[in-house]
Amino acid sequence: MSDIQTPPCVGIIANPVSARDIRRIIANASNLQTSERVSILLRVLTTLAASGVERVLMMPDKGGISAMLLRSLKRERSQNHQFPELEFVDMSVTSTVNDTFFAARSMQQAGVNAIIVLGGDGTHRAVVRELMLGTQAGKKAVPIAGLSTGTNNAFPEMREPTITALAVGLYATQRLKGTQALAQNKVLEVSIDQGQRRDIAIVDAIISRDRFIGARAIWKTDNLEAAYLTFADPQVIGLSAIGGLLEPVGRTETGGLTISISDDPGRCKFRLKAPIAPGMIADIGIAGFERMPAGQPFSVALEAGVIALDGEREMPFDTHEQVSITLHENAFQTIDVTRCMQVAAREGLYIHQPSRLS
Amino acid sequence: MQVQNPFPLSRDELLTVYRQMRTIREFEERLHIDFGRGDIPGFVHLYAGEEATAAGIMHHLNDGDRIASTHRGHGHCIAKGVDVVGMMKEIYGKKGGSCNGKGGSMHIADLSRGMMGANGILGAGGPLICGAALAAKYRNKGEVGICFFGDGASNQGTILESMNLAGVWNLPVIFVVENNGYAESTSRDYGTAVDSYVDRAAGFGLPGVTVDGTDFFAVHEAAGAVIKRAREGGGPSLLECKMVRYFGHFEGDAQTYRAPGELDDIRANHNCLKILGDQLTAAGIISQSELTKIDEEVMVLIEHSVKEAKAAPFPTLADLTTDVYINY
Amino acid sequence: MARKISMKQAVNEALDQAMAADPTVICMGEDIVGGAGGNGEMDAWGGVLGVTKGLYAKHPKQMMDTPLSESAYIGAAIGAAACGMRPVAELMFIDFMGVCFDQIFNQAAKFKYMFGGKAETPVVIRCMVGAGFRAAAQHSQMLTPLFAHIPGLKVVCPSNAYDTKGLLIQSIRDNDPVIFCEHKNLYAHECEVPEASYTIPFGEANIVREGKHCTIVTYGLMVHRSLDAAAVLAKEGVEVEIVDLRTLSPLDMDTVLESVTKTGRLVCVDEASPRCNIATDISAQVCMHAFGALKAQIEMVTPPHTPVPFSPVLEDMYIPSAAQIATAVRKTIKGSK
Numbered sequence A: 001m002s003d004i005q006t007p008p009c010v011g012i013i014a015n016p017v018s019a020r021d022i023r024r025i026i027a028n029a030s031n032l033q034t035s036e037r038v039s040i041l042l043r044v045l046t047t048l049a050a051s052g053v054e055r056v057l058m059m060p061d062k063g064g065i066s067a068m069l070l071r072s073l074k075r076e077r078s079q080n081h082q083f084p085e086l087e088f089v090d091m092s093v094t095s096t097v098n099d100t101f102f103a104a105r106s107m108q109q110a111g112v113n114a115i116i117v118l119g120g121d122g123t124h125r126a127v128v129r130e131l132m133l134g135t136q137a138g139k140k141a142v143p144i145a146g147l148s149t150g151t152n153n154a155f156p157e158m159r160e161p162t163i164t165a166l167a168v169g170l171y172a173t174q175r176l177k178g179t180q181a182l183a184q185n186k187v188l189e190v191s192i193d194q195g196q197r198r199d200i201a202i203v204d205a206i207i208s209r210d211r212f213i214g215a216r217a218i219w220k221t222d223n224l225e226a227a228y229l230t231f232a233d234p235q236v237i238g239l240s241a242i243g244g245l246l247e248p249v250g251r252t253e254t255g256g257l258t259i260s261i262s263d264d265p266g267r268c269k270f271r272l273k274a275p276i277a278p279g280m281i282a283d284i285g286i287a288g289f290e291r292m293p294a295g296q297p298f299s300v301a302l303e304a305g306v307i308a309l310d311g312e313r314e315m316p317f318d319t320h321e322q323v324s325i326t327l328h329e330n331a332f333q334t335i336d337v338t339r340c341m342q343v344a345a346r347e348g349l350y351i352h353q354p355s356r357l358s
Numbered sequence B: 001m002q003v004q005n006p007f008p009l010s011r012d013e014l015l016t017v018y019r020q021m022r023t024i025r026e027f028e029e030r031l032h033i034d035f036g037r038g039d040i041p042g043f044v045h046l047y048a049g050e051e052a053t054a055a056g057i058m059h060h061l062n063d064g065d066r067i068a069s070t071h072r073g074h075g076h077c078i079a080k081g082v083d084v085v086g087m088m089k090e091i092y093g094k095k096g097g098s099c100n101g102k103g104g105s106m107h108i109a110d111l112s113r114g115m116m117g118a119n120g121i122l123g124a125g126g127p128l129i130c131g132a133a134l135a136a137k138y139r140n141k142g143e144v145g146i147c148f149f150g151d152g153a154s155n156q157g158t159i160l161e162s163m164n165l166a167g168v169w170n171l172p173v174i175f176v177v178e179n180n181g182y183a184e185s186t187s188r189d190y191g192t193a194v195d196s197y198v199d200r201a202a203g204f205g206l207p208g209v210t211v212d213g214t215d216f217f218a219v220h221e222a223a224g225a226v227i228k229r230a231r232e233g234g235g236p237s238l239l240e241c242k243m244v245r246y247f248g249h250f251e252g253d254a255q256t257y258r259a260p261g262e263l264d265d266i267r268a269n270h271n272c273l274k275i276l277g278d279q280l281t282a283a284g285i286i287s288q289s290e291l292t293k294i295d296e297e298v299m300v301l302i303e304h305s306v307k308e309a310k311a312a313p314f315p316t317l318a319d320l321t322t323d324v325y326i327n328y
Numbered sequence C: 001m002a003r004k005i006s007m008k009q010a011v012n013e014a015l016d017q018a019m020a021a022d023p024t025v026i027c028m029g030e031d032i033v034g035g036a037g038g039n040g041e042m043d044a045w046g047g048v049l050g051v052t053k054g055l056y057a058k059h060p061k062q063m064m065d066t067p068l069s070e071s072a073y074i075g076a077a078i079g080a081a082a083c084g085m086r087p088v089a090e091l092m093f094i095d096f097m098g099v100c101f102d103q104i105f106n107q108a109a110k111f112k113y114m115f116g117g118k119a120e121t122p123v124v125i126r127c128m129v130g131a132g133f134r135a136a137a138q139h140s141q142m143l144t145p146l147f148a149h150i151p152g153l154k155v156v157c158p159s160n161a162y163d164t165k166g167l168l169i170q171s172i173r174d175n176d177p178v179i180f181c182e183h184k185n186l187y188a189h190e191c192e193v194p195e196a197s198y199t200i201p202f203g204e205a206n207i208v209r210e211g212k213h214c215t216i217v218t219y220g221l222m223v224h225r226s227l228d229a230a231a232v233l234a235k236e237g238v239e240v241e242i243v244d245l246r247t248l249s250p251l252d253m254d255t256v257l258e259s260v261t262k263t264g265r266l267v268c269v270d271e272a273s274p275r276c277n278i279a280t281d282i283s284a285q286v287c288m289h290a291f292g293a294l295k296a297q298i299e300m301v302t303p304p305h306t307p308v309p310f311s312p313v314l315e316d317m318y319i320p321s322a323a324q325i326a327t328a329v330r331k332t333i334k335g336s337k
């Protein structure tokens, strides 16, 4: 396939500050330590090398990951362990989400075959947002493969990173075609005042009557107004679990879901218990829900509040502002690890003759 | 039209917080000028740029809650309610200063306010606050202890030992890392092997949270959660506030260790006072003219404190040997 | 004529020459290079007061910044010394010794003896001492007696640039642990210093002024206060002899006793707190070994028994002055038998 770069190159974006938010205080949410993130990266890198990926382009950071990774690589290489050539994106680190945007843009520009993302829903959202902008501007779409850095996420699946890296390796080295390896995903487009301000969510957009951003992570349920979901899985954690337990919607199924939330006895039709954060089972008043067909804008009834995108309060809006939310299908691609590995097994991609052992 | 207050603090509280942060800023800006003029003796470490953290945490505290401060303590003092005139006199080495001129900038304390002292020894506050929290636990009134320390001081054994002790005794302590990226001239990236304080806390079984220390509301919310937890018997935790330092490590530091443009960026994009002011005015509940009025009142207060400090008498020979012991 | 350099430059030059001569000499401390891990200038500080500035460029492998962990790196310097290195660890202010004291007085000081003579610990711990900087109670102390008290440690406190260079090179070459005390108010003080490397042996006091009427025994900044007092007294016809101890452990009692035998009078001047300090130690030894030579009771000039105050006026009253020293000398003359 001509759209694959040779030699194969994979991007890695590892967010050093994901899973450090207030949920660790209020709900004992787990935290993946920096040293553990670096161990994951080392496993991913050796697996990519074993898969024939020769180059890796990585986002630098000042949160300790790249520094520790370099230290570890030095130790590993001195023991003759094999790694791809590792290059950092040439950028000045701001330790904000802008780093993720910049790195994703540079990687798309550089023509990487896929990007491995290490982080939570928020990190994945940032990468997707930037890649979609690039695709709209005519650049080639780049699929992502997510690695979860906690149990607090809905988007990246929990899986041993070695397997994810194997699947990425199969695609990046062209042993699997896009039609075999990739899955299509939905997004929610949030637009304020006809696109004056725009953003996306890959799992959920939550409307809260709070009007400040504060500690970012959304965790209080008393001010919730509505939820808009791309998919709703009864087995995942987070605010999208409300939908999951009400009306499950698959990741690849058509359409999304919207839910009105209210404690007001006049509006509340019934109550629902849902795991909205790890260890946090909240009692939510449901005023109604409906499926969201793709391409149809839904306007937000609340006058003023804040929109949380994939778990983080991001966009405050005011009384004079008009908010609408639209679901889009086939918005971006992910590496479908389950399918990749099944095809690999069925087609015997890992079987080889002893002579071919190097 | 009646504008609804979108914030978790009342309008009056918000005005108080803004005033407090502005007071810290002006206090430090003024010291910067007066030190440059040679009016102020000794070592002065300024808190400017870091105000949102002190204010966001201290808003949850009462006089019965204790804090252990650092060498960079003026902001903690002001936010904890220490008298500004007394502080200024102290920094000028005058009688009637917070410590009667005996401590100076690095040792301002007001035990009646629960301010257990700025400290010249890095990491010394950790064990002390464990003691304060132990006492609070005995009194059983839900009081807490807050230990402030910098990214540099986080590497002191005392801090790590204190986290362990607080965990073992389930003390109502919050370890607050004021991470401004530098310890003197050394970058945080050099001095810490694993650069996450939340990870460190986890090593002792303490939950931790990292927030943007330049956003008052972020600090306020996270501090509220950890302090509530401690008051209710939930034990110790760690709060990392990422922040910026406006001035040199101490007055007289040329800061050549910073990247070109770094300071301009800090002042333009990470000014916590401007961030708060913008949030308040954008929400429409407080007008720019109200804020300007506070700014002016604060200027008057600071000017007054400097005048008082300059006019105050110096201590005398008789003061030299007092207060070494209770009796001797 | 030889060139003049400051005490600060003398420290820098001694370290420079010692590192050049011996690759096992390594320097470590907080910000002794400065700017580590950042995006700005490397070697940005060269120590808080710029004493080690420029050494990183010349000896990049021998100059190490440390995390803010005194117990760890002072202890590591001691451990490395016991394993063949000659570390010079900088502790900024002697006041911070409290943080890492165990490593110094239970470890470094005792290895040789405890291990039956088998260990050598050639470590130097450099630190600033003394008041006068408006740095308040935790950054101004003269804790020399605390270290002189401990068997196994050597304690050096020079009063000028010449002695500083010679004694620092000697400290680095010496095979015992040395606490090297640099008075922060003497850094700018200049005198003639040879360019070549040289050493001054430990345990040799220096008579900085000869006189026949009264002996002043002192060290560090107080040498200069004593010289000021001597100038005033000379106008009154009193000729004072000043003994600069230079090293407090070992202590050159021979020179002290010789001088006291000659003058018959003794004033001990010490910037350390008055109880159990170098002055009390000298007086006790003089009483034991030269009681018969004394024509008057011994006088001592020290600060009061208080922490160092912050307020400049209080601090100036705290530090022993030339006037106090002169008064003490006059007392010995008047009170003579």
Ligand SMILES: Cc1ncc(C[n+]2csc(CCOP(=O)(O)OP(=O)(O)O)c2C)c(N)n1
Pocket (backbone or CB within 6 Å): B071, B072, B120, B121, B122, B123, B149, B150, B151, B152, B153, B154, B178, B180, B182, B183, B184, B249, C030, C068, C070, C092, C096, C099
């Ligand atoms: C025990 C001890 N060691 C060293 C020092 C000298 N010192 C004072 S402040 C400082 C840097 C502190 O950095 P950090 O903890 O990050 O606080 P910041 O100055 O950035 O607020 C150092 C090394 C000291 N005061 N105490």
Ligand SMILES: [Mg+2]
Pocket (backbone or CB within 6 Å): B150, B151, B152, B178, B179, B180, B181, B182, B183, B184
């Ligand atoms: Mg710092």
